[in-house]
Amino acid sequence: MADLFVKICGLRTAPDVDAAVAAGADAVGFVFAPGSPRTVDAAGARELAARVPDTVLTVGVFRGQSVEEVRRLAEESGVRGVQLHGEEGPEDFAALRAEGRTLLRATSGRVERCGDYGEDLLLLDAPDPGSGRPWNWGSADFTAPEGRWLLAGGLNPGNVREALAATGAWGVDVSSGVERERGVKSPDLIRAFVEAARART
């Protein structure tokens, strides 16, 4: 069985990027959505992305931005994936597909399978992404989608195993749970999260 896919999101500094890569993350995320304490600009993200080996996916994170804006920021920063948290539809995914980037669709709604919008990876997240608040992934009426889907929302080194056992997610995504204060990552917590997520129980 393939290893669990782990994405560390909202990185803003070189030491944090290096820690995520060294810990064995499969993907690292740079937030382009405005108004977040984690927002980076294209030039900053480009410098960070340049530190990342090709084996690790670099992802730009967007919310409520036009396809043109997503395309421009992705090109300027050089990220190889885009993660959309807005109201985008299949036509928007199709438009971005042409550039050959890996497409991540983030939603807090109920979804039956990954791929319905043309996305490569589906991210099931809290309604307020990046808040660190968990949603009801542990509840009895939760049904896991088919395919490649990542669980996000309020995960941390202490609850990620429980979350995986409850949902059977293909991968996990974390931001707040590896921060020592809002918007400020902790390399120690990044390492602890990756280790805990991949621990065999």
Ligand SMILES: O=C(O)c1ccccc1NCC(=O)[C@H](O)[C@H](O)COP(=O)(O)O
């Ligand atoms: O991080 C943000 O501030 C943010 C803002 C707007 C859209 C998405 C944002 N983050 C997405 C993520 O960091 C993750 O995909 C995920 O939501 C992790 O959230 P959490 O671990 O609960 O902080």
